[in-house]
Amino acid sequence: MHLSLSLLKRSLVRNIGIIAILSLILSACGGGGSSSNNTGSSSNPSCTPGSNTKLVKISKAHKIAWSQNALDGAWRFAEEASIEQQAQQHGYQLLKANANNSDVQQVQDIETLINDRPDVLLVDPHTEDAEAKAILDARKACIPVIVVDRDVNESLATPGRDFATFIGSDFNKQGQLAADALIESLGGPSTKATIVELSGTTGSSPAILRGGGFDGELASKAPGIKIVAEQTANFARATGQQVMSTLIQQYPNIKGVFAHNDEMAIGAITALKASGKHPGSDIKVVSIDGTKDAVNLVLSGEEYAVVQSNPRLGPLVFQTLDQYLKGQDLPAWVVQQDKVFKKADGSAAAYLPDAF
Incomplete structure (x- = not known):
């Protein structure tokens, strides 16, 4: 009995040692489900970073990266706050x-x-083209991308393959709505x-599409209203004032x-007033975004209408992300719905408390 007990003890010690060694090996190899290493392929081990050729599918996420193009005005700050709050x-x-x-x-x-x-x-x-390659690099690294607000050139990066989806407003429609408002303000078709037209950053999707929507709508519905000058003012108030100061001297009879x-519209109105013009009376102004400063100009009568471009994209972005993580199919474009605000119909006054 003593010999059998001694052998049993030695066997038990030997087995405990083997278990301990195996545990150390598994730990060194990353065994277990509590690893905190959040790599782009952590939720999809079949994806090989560096050579991935298609959109990676993941079911969970902890760390979200956010590349903002600028923080330079009320619209951008509102967008940034919305993303931060929802994250x-x-x-x-x-x-x-x-x-x-x-x-x-x-x-x-x-x-x-x-x-x-x-x-x-x-x-x-x-802009549409410049960031396309970096988005492809993210896809190759097994990191899914969602494009927000401004689209990328989809001939260079394709939704559903290179990135999950684009979430943003219909810039072309915004341009059409702006044209309709300006036609109305000038007396009809x-x-x-x-x-004159003050355009945004050259090469950016809102500048391209808003301009295209506006120009096309104007030509088809009111061919007697002519654009005599179109110049970029880079979406900036000060630049809008400078450009408008020059244009009003060159084209003093614009309506x-x-x-x-x-x-840019706010800067233009400042320049028009400095030149002796009366915005809202002898010159009608229409713009896009929906900032508090612009809506107040609508209410004061100096601007005719503002087409909304809602910057509070956070809820839609993270709702879409949740759908993606659940494996739901996403459309190539998730559209943010926008409105038009005018003084005459009371929509500007109703919107003002929510303006940014």
Whole structure:
């Protein structure tokens, strides 16, 4: 009995040692389900970073990267706050970068964020073409991308393959709505008048599509209203004022101004008043965004209408992300719905408390 007990003890000690060694080996190899290493392929081990050729599918996320093209006005600050609030509400860690209106900087930002190995990358591209390659790099690194607000050139990066979806407003429709409002303000489709157009950042999707929507609608519905000058003012108030100061000297008899965003319109109104014009009376102004400053100009009568471009994209972005993580099919474009605000119908006054 003593011998059998001694052998049993030695066998038990030997087995405990083997179990301990196996545990150390498994730990060194990353065994177990509590690893905190959030790589882009952590939720999809079949994806090989560096050679991935299609959109990766994941079912969970903890770390979200956010590449913002600029923080330079009420619209951008409202968008940024919306993304931050929704990320916090959903319990995500948010890595942020601000490119300060620079394509070069944003490409560098995206590459840096890719190296941080987020589970998902959100990108609001400065222009359509410049950030496309960096989005492809994220796909190759097994990191799914959602494009927000401004689209990327879809001939260079394809939704459903290179990125999950685009979430944003219908910029072309915004341009059409702006044209309809300006036509109305000038007296209707039979009106004959000259106007100028202040466009946004060259190469950006809102500048391209708002301009295209406006120009097409104007030509088809009111061919007697002619655009005598179109010049970029880079979505900036100060630049809008400078450009308008020059244009009003060159074209003193214009009857209308279309600005691709509110900031440029506000600058233009300042320039028109400084030149002795009376915005809202002898010159009608229409713009796009829906900032509080612009809506107040509508209520004062100095601007005829503002077409909304809602910056509070956070709820729609994270709702769409939840759908993606659940494996639901996403459309190529998730559309943010917008409205038109005027003084005459009371819509501007009703919207003002919610303006940004």
